[in-house]
Amino acid sequence: MSEVKISAEVRSEFGKGAARSIRRENKVPGVVYGHGTEPVHVTLPGHELLLALRTPNVLLSLDIDGKNELAIPKAVQRDAIKGYLVHVDLILVKRGEKVIVEIPVQAEGELAAGGNLLEHVLNTLSVEAEATHIPEAVTVSVEGLEAGASILAKDITLPKGVNLSTDADAVVLQVLAAQAEEPAAEAEGEAAEAEGAEA
Incomplete structure (x- = not known):
């Protein structure tokens, strides 16, 4: 199973307006959580993420503010009509960990x-x-x-x-x-x- 490297930007703006603005830039709002850490709200590159999610349970190598984390998709929301990504939940994992x-x-x-x-x-x-x-x-x-x-x-x-x-x-x-x-x-x-x- 190969890893897909993706850069994630930490975001501080929330709500529908902020999410729409992110998607207009061909990016996807998401949240990263797990291992007892506080959830981190991030923005991910839309096209790269869409390609990565073609593989079920893809292992993502996230670069978050210079820190590398491994994560897998937990929940993916898509637009019901057009199919574009609306939001993703990613859960942190570690090498050797069972999920x-x-x-x-x-x-x-x-x-x-x-x-x-x-x-x-x-x-x-x-x-x-x-x-x-x-x-x-x-x-x-x-x-x-x-x-x-x-x-x-x-x-x-x-x-x-x-x-x-x-x-x-x-x-x-x-x-x-x-x-x-x-x-x-x-x-x-x-x-x-x-x-x-x-x-």
């Missing part, structure tokens, strides 16, 4: 023939990992699975040093049987007949 994070679940492989559907009951898994070795995602094979099959959290192989925090028996993926077309058509025909009888 609990959500990692994306990716499925690979083809289901058994029959037009069945794969449902992602959980899109992410909660895991405990070293702050500097957080996996970007976990990949699960669904090759050949048939309708009714499911994959539980405990069935997923995690990288070395990563422990499951999600309930071990939680269903992560399940295969749903393909919906038959004919029963639906028959139901429509019965409804039409019922309407005709009422008339």
